Amino acid sequence: MLTNYFGNQKVALATIESGVVNKSYDVVLQNGTKLEFNKKGELTEIDCKQGVVPVNLIPLSIKNYLQNNYPWQSVKKLEIKKKEYEVELSNGMDLTFNKHFQLIDID
Structure with missing residues (x-):
């Protein structure tokens, strides 16, 4: 998905957030775009700071x-x-x- 939609952007940071009930994955691209995925790998949020x-x-x-x-x-x-x-x-x-x-x- 990152390659298809954000191919020209490199990943600046990728983290796993583990809560008591849920786990999520956060990816921040070099241009500041933040993507969040749930524990199944489904996209839950896209926040484009500059794009x-x-x-x-x-x-x-x-x-x-x-x-x-x-x-x-x-x-x-x-x-x-x-x-x-x-x-x-x-x-x-x-x-x-x-x-x-x-x-x-x-x-």
């Missing part, structure tokens, strides 16, 4: 919504939770979608 989240990593329904409603904004952060998706746009807006990709909150 943007690759469009192919954004669920299609969310991508379509953003193109229709916020065409001039890019996605800086994507957080994938069990029941929702949180998206931070380049203008600072935070959008929350439910697991069916319906918008449920704007902050």
Whole structure:
């Protein structure tokens, strides 16, 4: 995944975080992009400090919504939770979608 979407960036730091219940893996790229993966290796968060989240990593329904409603904004952060998706746009807006990709909150 790192090679496909961030091939020109090198890994600056990779860590394993072990909690009482959960384990996660954090990867920080040279440009400051931070990626988090759960214990199964599934992507749970992308935080692009200086770049943007690759469009192919954004669920299609969310991508379509953003193109229709916020065409001039890019996605800086994507957080994938069990029941929702949180998206931070380049203008600072935070959008929350439910697991069916319906918008449920704007902050």
